[in-house]
Amino acid sequence: MARGHRSAGAVAAALAALPAGCATALCGPGAQRAALGVTSHAGLQRYVSQATGSDSADGTRRHPWATMGHATAVLDTMSLRRGGVTVHVLAGTYREPVVNDKDGRPDAYVTFVADPPGKVLIKPSSGRFAFRNNGDYVRIIGFEITDPTASEGIFLDASHDVVQGNHVYRVATIGCQNDDGDGGRSGYTATGDGIGDNGEEAGNVITGNRVERIGPSSRCDYKHGIYPSAARDLVRNNLTYGNSGSGIRFNHNIVGITVSGNLTFHNRNHGIHISGDDDAGGVARGFVITNNVIARNAMYGVNVNSNADDPGNEYGHNLFFHNGYGTFGRNNSKDDPWTPGRADGEVVDPAGLGMVDYRDDGTGDYHLRPAAPEADAGTPLGAPATDYDGVRRPQGHGYDIGPFELACPPTGHAT
Incomplete structure (x- = not known):
């Protein structure tokens, strides 16, 4: 199809000749926790502990608060301090929806961080949002979030925020509405997403998250894994799979984003x-969609609505395999396959052989093997500086495609 294509037989032969385990030895699944830098935040440090805290305490490590709701309520003066404030949420299950209305500043972020990452579960059972942030310059790092009854897992009604290293799953499982009219239910449960933001905002970063099983277990056209709408967002190094709608869905804005x-x-x-915004007029522009692995989706790998089909959009250096309708399509039409003008360097891996252990259900190991077709086949355009595990990019002769950089010499000899 384009430069970089290798046949399945050639890929298999190359992989069989090289030692396995090189990628996972240097950047295994646990490495991302260290990369999140829980203790590296500047400014004031405060703590929340569901198990041992009290909201009448002072929020220090020795005297933590009990609830995130109290933490967000007392952040006004704290967030204005030099370096901002970091709220460390200690291990446990937190059953209240989280709402933050406090702003940080470019030099003084408000940071909510699971401490340790992956050991803090936010699991409310009421409300439209599990974690709603209305403050600019806020970071949300390392949480597990689930609420089948909520419409949104993490929702940003603000700008210049960072959502990093979270695991969001089983959100918005109630109700569905499809374009063909089947299964509709009124109310917000007919739409939903794991991570999303507001089209009136700008410049949010969604990076290094795992978003899965958003929506019911059947197709649902309005429930997506990652659903950004803000101008100039960066969506990078995420894994998103098993969702009722699309893995990554952009809408409601005339200015595009970077998805890499x-x-x-x-x-x-x-x-x-x-897609763009019909009410705004014109065609959405400024999309950079590069270096993504796009595999085994029921419809197209990349679908572009007419109101976002700007000739300056970039779609280069993505890897595709086994998408039901084909690689590129327009307007959700099964009968309208299409190749955009700026789509050089595309790669096809017919069976996902470049990954250590590809599996549809998210239980695989999606790091790269030596000689993977993804290796060195990416482009600097839109590429993040590090990968999902915090490994610096590029490691070889070029950027790798997908969320994992192969941290091994190109010869395949482990270091």
Whole structure:
């Protein structure tokens, strides 16, 4: 199809000749926790502990608060201190929806961090949002978030925020509405997403998250894994799979985003779907969709609506395999396959052989093997500086495609 293509037989032969385990030895699944830098934040440090805290305490390490709700309520003066404030949420299950209305500043972020990452579960059972942030310059790092009854897992009604290293799953499982009219239910439960933001905002970063099983277990056209709408967002190094709609879905804005280094697979609509805003007039522009692995989605790998089909959009250096309708399509039409003008360097891996252990259900190891077709086949355009595990990019002769950089010499000899 384009430069970089290798046949399945050639890939298999190359991989069989090289030692396995090189990638996972240097950047295994646990490495991302260290990369999140829980103790590296500047400024004031405060603590929340569901198990041992009290909201009448002072929030120090020795005297933590009990609830995130109290923490967000007392951040006004703290967030204005030099370096901002970091709220460390200690291990446990937190059953209240989280709402933050406090702003940080470019030099003084408000940071909410799970401490340790992956050991803090936010699991409310009421409300539209599990974690709603209305403050600019806020970071949300390292949480597990689930609420089948909520419409949104993490929602940003603000600008210049960072959502990093979270695991969001089983959100918005109630209700569905499809374009063909089946299964509709009124109310916000008919739409939903794992991570999303507001089209009136700008410049948010969604990076290094795992977003899965958003929506019911059947197709649902309005429930997506990652659903950004803000101008100039960066969506990088995420894994998003098994969702009722698309893995990554952009809408409601005339200014596009950068989507690079993601793995979006086994979704019931498209891997990546972009559209603009009909009410604003004109065609959405400024999309950079590069270095993504887009695999086994029920519809197109990348679907572009007419109101986002700007000739300046960039779609180069993505890897595709086994997307139901084909690689690129327009307007959700099964009968309208299409190749955009700026789509050089595309790569096809017919069976996902470049990954250590590809599996549809998210239980695989999606790091790269030596000689993977993804290796060194990416482009600097839109590429993140590090990968999902915090490994610096590039490691070899070029950027790798997907969320994991192969941290091994190109010869395949482990270091």
